[in-house]
Amino acid sequence: xxxxxxxxxxxxxxxxxxxxxxxxxxxxxxxxxxxxxxxxxxxxxxxxxxxxxxxxxxxxxxxxxxxxxxxxxxxxxxxxxxxxxxxxxxxxxxxxxxxxxxxxxxxxxxxxxxxxxxxxxxxxxxxxxxxxxxxxxxxxxxxxxxxxxxxxxxxxxxxxxxxxxxxxxx
Amino acid sequence: xxxxxxxxxxxxxxxxxxxxxxxxxxxxxxxxxxxxxxxxxxxxxxxxxxxxxxxxxxxxxxxxxxxxxxxxxxxxxxxxxxxxxxxxxxxxxxxxxxxxxxxxxxxxxxxxxxxxxxxxxxxxxxxxxxxxxxxxxxxxxxxxxxxxxxxxxxxxxxxxxxxxxxxxxxxxxxxxxxxxxxxxxxxxxxxxxxxxxxxxxxxxxxxxxxxxxxxxxxxxxxxxxxxxxxxxxxxxxxxxxxxxxxxxxxxxxxxxxxxxxxxxxxxxxxxxxxxxxxxxxxxxxxxxxxxxxxxxxxxxxxxxxxxxxxxxxxxxxxxxxxxxxxxxxxxxxxxxxxxxxxxxxxxxxxxxxxxxxxxxxxxxxxxxxxxxxxxxxxxxxxxxxxxxxxxxxxxxxxxxxxxxxxxxxxxxxxxxxxxxxxxxxxxxxxxxxxxxxxxxxxxxxxxxxxxxxxxxxxx
Numbered sequence: 020x021x022x023x024x025x026x027x028x029x030x031x032x033x034x035x036x037x038x039x040x041x042x043x044x045x046x047x048x049x050x051x052x053x054x055x056x057x058x059x060x061x062x063x064x065x066x067x068x069x070x071x072x073x074x075x076x077x078x079x080x081x082x083x084x085x086x087x088x089x090x091x092x093x094x095x096x097x098x099x100x101x102x103x104x105x106x107x108x109x110x111x112x113x114x115x116x117x118x119x120x121x122x123x124x125x126x127x128x129x130x131x132x133x134x135x136x137x138x139x140x141x142x143x144x145x146x147x148x149x150x151x152x153x154x155x156x157x158x159x160x161x162x163x164x165x166x167x168x169x170x171x172x173x174x175x176x177x178x179x180x181x182x183x184x185x186x187x188x189x
Numbered sequence: 190x191x192x193x194x195x196x197x198x199x200x201x202x203x204x205x206x207x208x209x210x211x212x213x214x215x216x217x218x219x220x221x222x223x224x225x226x227x228x229x230x231x232x233x234x235x236x237x238x239x240x241x242x243x244x245x246x247x248x249x250x251x252x253x254x255x256x257x258x259x260x261x262x263x264x265x266x267x268x269x270x271x272x273x274x275x276x277x278x279x280x281x282x283x284x285x286x287x288x289x290x291x292x293x294x295x296x297x298x299x300x301x302x303x304x305x306x307x308x309x310x311x312x313x314x315x316x317x318x319x320x321x322x323x324x325x326x327x328x329x330x331x332x333x334x335x336x337x338x339x340x341x342x343x344x345x346x347x348x349x350x351x352x353x354x355x356x357x358x359x360x361x362x363x364x365x366x367x368x369x370x371x372x373x374x375x376x377x378x379x380x381x382x383x384x385x386x387x388x389x390x391x392x393x394x395x396x397x398x399x400x401x402x403x404x405x406x407x408x409x410x411x412x413x414x415x416x417x418x419x420x421x422x423x424x425x426x427x428x429x430x431x432x433x434x435x436x437x438x439x440x441x442x443x444x445x446x447x448x449x450x451x452x453x454x455x456x457x458x459x460x461x462x463x464x465x466x467x468x469x470x471x472x473x474x475x476x477x478x479x480x481x482x483x484x485x486x487x488x489x490x491x492x493x494x495x496x497x498x499x500x501x502x503x504x505x506x507x508x509x510x511x512x513x514x515x516x517x518x519x520x521x522x523x524x525x526x527x528x529x530x531x532x533x534x535x536x537x538x539x540x541x542x543x544x545x546x547x548x549x550x551x552x553x554x555x556x557x558x559x560x561x562x563x564x565x566x567x568x569x570x571x572x573x574x575x576x577x578x579x580x581x582x583x584x585x586x587x588x589x590x591x592x593x594x595x596x597x598x599x600x601x602x603x604x605x606x607x608x609x610x611x612x613x614x615x616x617x618x619x620x621x622x623x624x625x626x627x628x629x630x631x632x633x634x635x636x637x638x639x640x641x642x643x644x645x646x647x648x
Contacts, residue, residue: 057366058196059393070391074398078406093334104333105439113616114335117417118343124410125347131406132354135399139392140229143385151369153388156198171295 025147026055026186027160027177035158036065041176042162047169050130055149055159065158072138074131081130082123089122144160148188157183201339202366205620208463208612209367215462216609222506223606230599234309237592242312242398244592245461251574251587256310259597261566262447263303263604264345264418266559269408269448270296270352271411275404284476287468289458292452293356294617299451300349302600309596318599337421344417348410355403359466362396362621366494377624378614397620415440422569429510430573433498439491446481446488446531453477455608457548459617468618473548478545485536485558492565506578514572523564531561 029035035054042052042068054065093115101109134156136142155160160182162173168189177185207213209631237244247254273292273404273561277285308314318532319332332339365386368379386392416437422428423436433439453474499507514520538544545551571587611617 022646036565045290053386053389056393057356057362057388058621058628059397060390060628062390062394065390067390070394072391072395074395074402078402097334102333104335107335110342111335112338115214116412118334118339120413121340121347122411124406127349128347128351128354128403128406128410131399132358135395136398137401139361139386139395141384141386141392146385146387149302152370153283154366155202 022163022165023167024161024163024188025173025177026148026188027152027162027173027180027182028150028152028184029158029181029187030156030158030183032060032064035160038160038177038180038182039065039067041180042160045172047162047164047173051164052160052162055153057091057154057156065160073139074134075156077130077134077137078127081133082127084130085112085123085126086119088126089119092122093118113182118148131186149187150186173177195630196627197474198627201620201624201627202370204465204467205616205618205623206367206370209614209616216613220606223609224377224484224601226602227599227606228629230596230602233304233592233595233599235241237309237596238312238314238508242310244590246588246590246593249588250578250581251571251575251585253310254587255567255589255593256306256596258563258567258570260303260306260598261309261418261440261561261570262563263299263340263600265444265447265562265566266416266451267296267303267348267352267448268415268441268444269412269452270294271344271348271355271404271407272448273452274355275408275411276288278400279408282476283626284473287473287618287625288452288456288477289622290356290359290619291617293359294354294608294611295448295451295455295604296352297349298347298604298611300352301607302604304345304349304637307598328383335415337424340417341421344410344414345564348414351403351407351410355407356616358396358399358403359619360390360615362388363619363634364618366620367616406509412441415444425582428503428573429507429568429576430499430514433495435491435494435498439488442484442488442491443562443565446484447559449477449481450555450558453481453557457552457555460548463617465618468623470528474491474548474551475542475545478539478551482539485532489532497544506576510573510576513576520568520572523568527561527564529569530557531565540603590645594603 027035027038029038039052039054043049049068054067094110097109101111147163149159150157150159160177164173174185229299245254245256246476247285269500270293273285274289277289308317311317364379365388368376368383371379419436419440422431423433426432456469456473456477460466465519496511499511535557538550539555544554575587631642632639634640
């Protein structure tokens with residue numbers, strides 16, 4: 020038994036949504052098929068599984084790390100190498116706050132970008148079956164399964180929904 | 190949004206990727222000319238570093254001149270990116286779509302250019318490491334974290350890193366598009382950069398939610414950066430005209446005025462050079478001009494407020510400075526040009542729709558604004574230092590040298606050169622945003638009028 024992928028290509032959103040419904044009705048597991056588009060369609064436009072994410076934890080975590088580093092940089096280093104300038108205190112809160120603020124924000128941004136990439140499940144160096152026409156407006160419905168006997172079922176669903184083309188990969 | 194017309198996705202790809210998939214005829218000669226200017230500029234910078242700051246017009250008591258003015262100017266221009274991109278993204282303004290990428294790009298390249306100026310202004314740039322990098326234990330001291338010289342690089346570094354990452358994340362779907370349309374080494378490059386993007390609902394959701402999240406994070410950074418740049422001046426109580434309490438918001442709003450104007454200039458050039466009439470339409474210039482009227486008038490309010498603070502306090506040195514700025518040759522001539530170009534000519538013109546939707550007029554008025562805004566920074570920085578003050582035993586009027594002017598011109602050539610280089614490899618208008626607007630658009634009948642409407646999800 021080998022893992023097989025199949026891609027049904029559609030020119031309009033409605034038949035692609037019909038194909039997604041058909042795959043559900045044919046008993047394919049929810050996580051085994053997905054829809055690929057060149058533009059962000061409204062959530063649920065294809066009756067697809069709505070992904071959950073934890074993106075908002077990333078900036079919070081990043082901010083904590085950044086703030087901690089900033090406190091260290093602005094206080095510990097100044098206490099370790101105390102230089103009195105113009106009679107000002109060694110730990111000058113106003114100047115420290117600026118550095119702390121910027122480092123906290125920087126770390127939150129970096130963590131957010133890391134989060135966006137991670138939650139998008141990227142980088143994906145083996146993206147699987149695909150068609151360049153998807154970025155020209157076509158819609159792809161991709162399904163992966165282990166059971167070879169189900170090839171005909173999936174093909175049937177795609178054909179009934181009006182797929183313009185069906186591609187196979189194993 | 191009455192001018193919208195239906196465009197299919199293949200057409201959008203063909204038109205908006207024309208810079209990457211074909212090379213326009215004007216591209217190579219322009220890049221060569223700009224490249225020569227950039228090389229000349231680098232040569233002049235090298236000579237200046239070799240000979241020292243004596244080749245500039247800087248002399249006691251004016252030690253901050255054209256370089257620092259141009260630094261503040263480019264930091265100001267950089268504020269366009271986040272202002273346009275983040276605020277319009279958060280408010281889901283439809284007209285943002287063709288504008289955002291160019292604005293973000295302008296942020297990144299103008300910040301990169303701005304950073305060069307304090308570096309070369311230091312005279313011996315390698316020594317700047319002793320000010321900002323946390324090392325040099327050999328001398329038994331650590332950089333003074335309380336100095337604005339630390340605040341500036343930290344703030345600008347944060348803004349530059351954040352803006353670059355913001356730009357990259359929003360580029361991912363377009364990189365996949367380029368991967369799908371190219372062959373050979375370019376295909377390999379885009380395959381790596383696109384990280385395996387396929388366009389499934391999870392990836393699109395992250396693109397949308399992530400864009401909003403990054404916008405929300407970048408906005409406070411954008412406000413902080415020019416505030417901190419203004420504090421470079423505001424923490425110097427000895428120089429009149431530098432220590433106004435409204436400097437931070439005054440600098441921020443001035444930066445937005447010049448930055449958004451620079452976006453207008455860039456949008457007009459993009460429309461003309463790449464023939465993107467279908468995507469960058471008069472309605473976009475109309476919206477930007479409306480925004481500019483509000484921003485410019487806010488900025489004018491701050492300018493008057495600063496003058497009123499000076500006059501109301503009846504502080505003799507402060508009044509002497511204002512007299513010098515406004516009534517003494519040659520500062521008065523610069524002041525008049527500044528005031529005319531930054532506000533009095535462009536803003537009343539923008540009140541008329543036929544001006545706002547005339548791209549040539551918008552182009553020239555936006556250039557006027559930036560001439561004025563550069564002069565504004567010059568008039569803030571130089572007269573304050575050039576004014577005769579007690580206990581200063583030597584003074585001279587500041588006249589920028591040919592070296593300074595060459596480096597000033599280099600900065601414009603450099604930013605344009607980087608932009609054109611970028612345009613050869615990456616799209617300047619976000620394709621997926623443009624296509625999304627087509628997907629969400631439909632015609633709605635209201636009475637007997639057919640109105641183009643934009644549909645939006647409820648949450």
